[in-house]
Amino acid sequence: MSIVLHGDAPAYGAAATRRLSRDAVYRAVWRWHFYAGLLCLPFLISLSATGALYLFKDEINGSLFAYRTRVAPQATAPIGPDRLIFNALQAVPDGAPVTYIDPAAPDAAARVTLASGDRRIHVYLNPYTGDVLDRVDRDRELMAVVRGLHSLALVGPLGNAVIEIVAGFAIVLVLTGACLWWPRGRAGGVVTVRGDPRRRVWWRDLHAVTGFVAGGGLLFLALTGLPWSIWWGQELRAWSNAAGLGQPAALWANRPVSTVPLRDRLEDAGWTLQDAPVPRSVPAAAASVGIDDAVAILRHLGMPPGFEVALPVGADGVYAAAIYPRDVTRQRVITLDQYSSRPLVDVRFTDLGPVGRAIQYGIGVHKGEHWGRANQLAMLGFCLATFLLAVTAGTMWWKRRPAGGLGVPPWPADRRVAATVTAIILGLGALFPLTGLAIAAMVGLDLAAGRLRRRWAR
Known part of the structure; x- marks a missing residue:
């Protein structure tokens, strides 16, 4: 009997060591999941x-307004x-016309944007009668x-910048959450919810199962939202353009260009x-060719209804037109010489580099602009799941918080595990520098x- 006991001891010790190691990793990951959630919760x-x-921007604008x-x-x-521009100027006498939006459908209004000092004012008009329907500050x-x-x-x-940091931490949340969710030999709280709302385990399981179902969606929303961020997004665009993977620079070759970027002319x-x-x-x-002729030429060139056209600024200005419809294959940007009406640059979706196309498409999915209602409902589901994750996380914390403290999960006793997990998190942060900082x-x-705690404990 003693021989058998001695023979089993190494196996038992190895299993215990593996279990302790898994527990240490779990605690370290849990601590970082808590930190990321603490920062992200209100923003999510x-x-x-x-x-x-x-x-549902279009639906809201088409019903409430x-x-x-x-x-x-x-x-x-x-x-x-x-x-129409003349009529818009009667509504805003001190305004200067900046852009005109062609009606997107027979029952759609036309829109003229006027500059009035630092303000941009949208004037909506009936394209059949010329009547002004409303005027509103763009930012309001x-x-x-x-x-x-x-x-x-x-x-x-x-x-x-804060939103960029939050997006990076959302990625940390999803990845650490997946580690915490991993079954590790248990069934409860993986795809089922145990207990009832009076117990913390119910909220924990609801949080875990929701994260399992919607974690990929939250990761997608974070990654497709980051291109619009103030630092990472701008750097990604600059890199992709320099590498020939975004803006098709060849279309600008041998063209006289200004120092003004398109974003300053088009909304x-x-x-x-x-x-x-x-x-x-x-x-x-x-x-100079008039706006009536310019719009007629743009339509003849195949611009889909609803395009925006910026009026020329100065003697060397151009008509710059763009449209980004739900069908990405119809996205297009055209600029016209204001004198000859000759197209100077004509960019279609297929002209963009692979990174540019992927990001434009991803942004469209992010905004619910593809696959019709299914896309909107899928993204709405991810939004609701994100809201539920935040609510369940807050409830769990409230139920386990100690009196007078935050209830931060303790580091594992094995400092090497804590250091390794932290190094991995820092490495992930290096991909998104503001989050990394x-x-x-x-x-x-x-x-x-x-x-400080150790000093006070002495």
């Missing part, structure tokens, strides 16, 4: 709420853009406010072409707090 609630609203976005179709031909439109809250652009570059220049330089017209003795700051604060 805001992002999911505003994102869910923005998915139908009085300015919808008109009764008529058998008569619409009024030309020149007359409901969907503009929702988008500003979603990106925190309303509070300036700092707010957008929606698309992600890939935001930094593309606006071409310059060659001044000529002939008079935040992670490094958290590591520094954690180490400083630990030293």
Whole structure:
């Protein structure tokens, strides 16, 4: 009997060691999951709420604001853009015309954007009668406010930087959450919810199962939202353009260009072409082509209905037109010489590099613009799941929090495991530098707090 006992001891010791090692990794991952969640929680609630609203931008604009976005179709031909711009100027006498949006459908209004000092004012008009339907500051439109809250652009570059950090931490949340969810030989809390809402285990299981179902969606939303971020997104665009994987630079070759980027002329220049330089017209003795003729030429060139066209600025300015419909294959940007009306640059979706196409498509899915209603409902489901993850996380923390403390999960006793997991998290942060800086700051604060606790304990 004693021989058998001695023979089994090494196996038992090895199993115990493996179990202790797994527990140590679990604790270290749990601590970082807690930190990431602590930072992300309020922002994830805001992002999911505003994102869910923005998915239905067209439906909201077409129902709540139908009085300015919808008109009764008529058998008569619409009024030309020149007359519509003139009527818009009567509504905003101190304004200067900046852009014109062609009606997207027979029952859609036309829109003129006017500059009035630092303000941009949208004037909606009936394209058949020329009547002004409404005027509103661009930044005060409901969907503009929702988008500003979603990106925190309303509070300036700092707010957008915070959202970039949160997006990076959301990726950390998903990856660490997957590690915590991993079954490890158990059945409860993997795909089923145990107990009832009075018990913490019910909230824990609901959180885990929701994360299992929707974690991939949250990861997708974070990755496809990052291209719009203030630092990582701009660097990605600059790199992809320099590598010939984004903006098709060859289309600008041998063209006189300005130092003005397309984003300064168009309200929606698309992600890939935001930094593309606006071409310059060659001044000529002939008079500038009028907006009526320019719009007619753009339609003849195949621009889908609903395109936006920016009016020329200065003697060497151009007509710059763009459209980003739900069908990505119809996305297009055209610039016209204001004198000869000759197309200077004509960019279709297929002209973009592979990175540019992938990101444009990913952004469209992120905004619910592909596959019809199914895309909207899928993204809405991920938004609701994100909201549920935040609520269940907050409830779990509230139920387990100690009196007078945050309830931060303790580090494992094995410092090597803690250091290894932290190094992996820092390595992940290196892919998203603003998030990486935040992670490094958290590591520094954690180490400083630990030293203070040890000093006080002496």
